[in-house]
Amino acid sequence: WYQQTLSVVVVGASGDLAKRKTYPSLLKLFEENLLPTDSIIYGYARSCKSHEEFRRHLLPHLKKTGTNEIIVKDFLSKCYYHSGKTYGDKSAYADMIGDGLVPFEESTKNTVSNRLFYLAVPPDVFGESGVVIKTHGMSTTGWTRVVIEKPFGRDLESCDALLQTLSENFEEHHLYRIDHYLGKEIVQNMLMFRFSNSFWEPIWNSDTIESVVITFKEPFGTDGRGGYFDKYGIIRDILQNHLLQVATLFAMEPPKNEDADAIRDAKVEVLKNMEILSLQDCLLGQYDGYSDDPTITNKDTNCPTYAAIRCKINTPRWTGVPFILQAGKAMDEKVCDIQVRFKPAKSFPSMRRSSKNFFENAPAEMVMRLQPDPCIFLNLNIKSPGLSTMPTRGNMVMRYEDMPNLSNPDAYTRLLLDVIRGKQGSFVRDDELRFSWQIFTPLLHDIDDTKVRPLPYRYGSSGPANREAWMAEM
Ligand code: BG6
Numbered sequence: 443w444y445q446q447t448l449s450v451v452v453v454g455a456s457g458d459l460a461k462r463k464t465y466p467s468l469l470k471l472f473e474e475n476l477l478p479t480d481s482i483i484y485g486y487a488r489s490c491k492s493h494e495e496f497r498r499h500l501l502p503h504l505k506k507t508g509t510n511e512i513i514v515k516d517f518l519s520k521c522y523y524h525s526g527k528t529y530g531d532k533s534a535y536a537d538m539i540g541d542g543l544v545p546f547e548e549s550t551k552n553t554v555s556n557r558l559f560y561l562a563v564p565p566d567v568f569g570e571s572g573v574v575i576k577t578h579g580m581s582t583t584g585w586t587r588v589v590i591e592k593p594f595g596r597d598l599e600s601c602d603a604l605l606q607t608l609s610e611n612f613e614e615h616h617l618y619r620i621d622h623y624l625g626k627e628i629v630q631n632m633l634m635f636r637f638s639n640s641f642w643e644p645i646w647n648s649d650t651i652e653s654v655v656i657t658f659k660e661p662f663g664t665d666g667r668g669g670y671f672d673k674y675g676i677i678r679d680i681l682q683n684h685l686l687q688v689a690t691l692f693a694m695e696p697p698k699n700e701d702a703d704a705i706r707d708a709k710v711e712v713l714k715n716m717e718i719l720s721l722q723d724c725l726l727g728q729y730d731g732y733s734d735d736p737t738i739t740n741k742d743t744n745c746p747t748y749a750a751i752r753c754k755i756n757t758p759r760w761t762g763v764p765f766i767l768q769a770g771k772a773m774d775e776k777v778c779d780i781q782v783r784f785k786p787a788k789s790f791p792s793m794r795r796s797s798k799n800f801f802e803n804a805p806a807e808m809v810m811r812l813q814p815d816p817c818i819f820l821n822l823n824i825k826s827p828g829l830s831t832m833p834t835r836g837n838m839v840m841r842y843e844d845m846p847n848l849s850n851p852d853a854y855t856r857l858l859l860d861v862i863r864g865k866q867g868s869f870v871r872d873d874e875l876r877f878s879w880q881i882f883t884p885l886l887h888d889i890d891d892t893k894v895r896p897l898p899y900r901y902g903s904s905g906p907a908n909r910e911a912w913m914a915e916m
Contacts, residue, residue: 446554446584447480448862449543453529453571454563455485455496459591461503463622464562465521467855469504472517476859480550484542485523486535496523529563530570535578556584558861565593569607576611587861589618592683593674594870597886598879605872614872618861623684624868625853625860627842628780628812632691633705635818643696645784647759652805654692655781655913656685658769661902663747668735671771675745675889680769682882686713687870688812689765692780693755702867706874713877717754719885725750726889726896727906729772746889746896747771748905750912753881766913772901778812787823800833816850817841 450468452460471477485496497518504514522542526534547555559575561568568590580586590608595601608617623629636642645651658680664671671679690709697704727748733741748770755765786805800823807821817840824836842848860868888894897906 445552446478446556447547447550447552448478448482448556448558449547450481450483450558450560451486451538451543451579452483452560452562453486454561455523456487456489456491456499457562459562460485460560461500463852463854464560464858465500466504466507467852467858469507469509469514469517470851470855471859471862472520473509473513477862480546480552481520482543482546483521484538485521486526486529486538487523488525488527488529490525491523493522497521528570529567530574532574532578535574539578554584555581557581557586558589559586560589560858562591565590565595565604568604572608572611585864586616587618587864588612588616589620589858589861591620593678594619594683594875595879596674596678598876598883601875601879605875609872615866617869617872618857618866619870619875620854620857621683621687621870622853622857623687623812624870625855625857626812627816627850628810628818629688629691630856630868633697637696648761648763650784651763652783652785653764653766654689655766655768655783656688656692656779657781658685658778659773659775660771661773661776663729663732663772663901664735664737666735666737668732668737669739671747672738672740672743672745676747676749676769676771677751677882677886677889681749681751681767682878683870685767685769686878686881688780689753689767690874693757693760693765695757695759700867702865702869703871705867706871710871710874710877712755712757713874713881715755715757716877716881717756718881719751719753721885721888721892721894723752724885725906725909725912726894727770727899727909728896729770729899729901731901732772744889744893744895748773748896748899750905750909751885768905770899770905774902774904776814780810780812782808782810784808797833804835815841815843817843 452464454460468477468483472481491499500518500521501514504517524534524538524542543557557579559571559579561571563571572588575586575588595604636646690712693712694708695711697708726746728745729747732738732745732747733743748768750766750768753765753767755763784806804823806823809819809821811817819837819839822836822838823833826832826834842850857868860866897908899906
């Protein structure tokens with residue numbers, strides 16, 4: 443594909459996502475020579491701007507990446523801008539393509555022209571954008587790929603409507619639904635880690651594993667995003683997508699092969715075997731002062747900003763092992779990890795009572811930390827070093843930052859490269875999305891209908907007061 447042209451169109455180019463993630467990621471790919479030499483990037487949005495004004499708008503966000511100024515300048519020379527009245531403005535798209543993309547594609551020696559549309563816009567305009575892309579934007583010589591971002595609906599019904607709208611214009615191979623957690627290093631490593639080390643497979647199941655806790659915590663609140671957040675809440679924002687995706691990769695059976703569909707088939711099997719959630723399965727919290735955010739209009743909101751959910755996966759591998767997914771805003775730290783707690787070792791006959799207690803109370807665990815500093819560590823029981831024969835804890839740690847030639851690109855950069863290379867394995871397929879909403883929808887409707895009050899917790903704390911007791915009920 444180096445000998446093919448690439449035209450990228452970022453729809454919603456002046457928005458937050460485009461300037462924080464899409465453009466910096468495209469810049470990174472350009473810097474690494476991972477964009478074809480003949481590439482062009484058009485920004486499309488509603489505000490009227492010249493190409494030069496748009497480049498000036500992007501500049502501070504690109505500078506923040508720390509990329510060399512000459513490279514930034516070269517990159518910006520490939521960036522153009524076009525505005526339209528709406529995101530479905532037919533004549534504006536036709537002009538952008540007819541006067542921008544087509545002459546560029548024809549000016550090169552390449553005979554294959556590929557097009558990538560990145561919809562950095564809210565889902566309620568996916569439909570209208572889809573129609574104009576379908577009528578004016580499809581490449582006739584190469585591929586056309588359309589990248590979309592969550593939220594993919596608020597529940598099963600709205601997700602179905604969205605999938606229907608998209609399927610009217612595109613086939614599944616055109617669509618790349620981003621869940622950026624699938625682009626994080628530890629998540630990308632999951633299959634290799636699990637299936638290329640033979641010793642894991644015999645113990646990666648309910649014989650040895652007692653529980654799996656997947657945690658997401660952020661030390662800040664809605665930060666001016668209250669208008670969006672209050673309509674969705676933490677379950678739709680983090681658990682139903684990011685944490686569930688991590689859980690399916692952790693729990694899935696080995697895929698038949700490395701193809702994108704085989705990987706997604708294996709993930710879907712996990713989702714099909716997950717129990718549908720209800721209010722009894724969860725603990726909800728809301729941080730003090732949440733509704734003081736001026737962008738939240740309903741001051742009596744019962745929107746959860748913290749949730750812990752007990753999931754059950756009824757496959758032979760996992761029956762009886764609780765999977766706890768928990769996420770919270772305005773908590774005591776920024777962290778996301780998977781904690782795997784192993785069953786206590788069976789004591790051997792000559793073991794002293796005190797050692798036995800130690801093992802029972804401190805079973806071995808493995809932590810896979812996605813962020814802030816990706817690492818994998820094992821906390822194990824060992825003999826206290828020296829003359830003592832009493833047990834103690836030891837750690838085996840693998841830190842990414844200690845690795846030579848470390849490169850830890852942003853999740854969006856990796857995923858955009860996958861789009862360009864046509865690798866769909868780290869993107870969410872339509873059936874996966876449906877099953878994930880099926881699991882969460884009854885719970886979400888219960889929260890909305892019963893107006894259940896989340897438990898309060900202090901901003902910057904570790905969550906509602908009874909969180910530990912709830913967790914201990916596992
Ligand atoms: C987004 C959520 O999907 O993920 C945000 O909408 C959240 O609320 C963000 O802050 C977290 O992403 P990351 O990569 O910073 O952990």
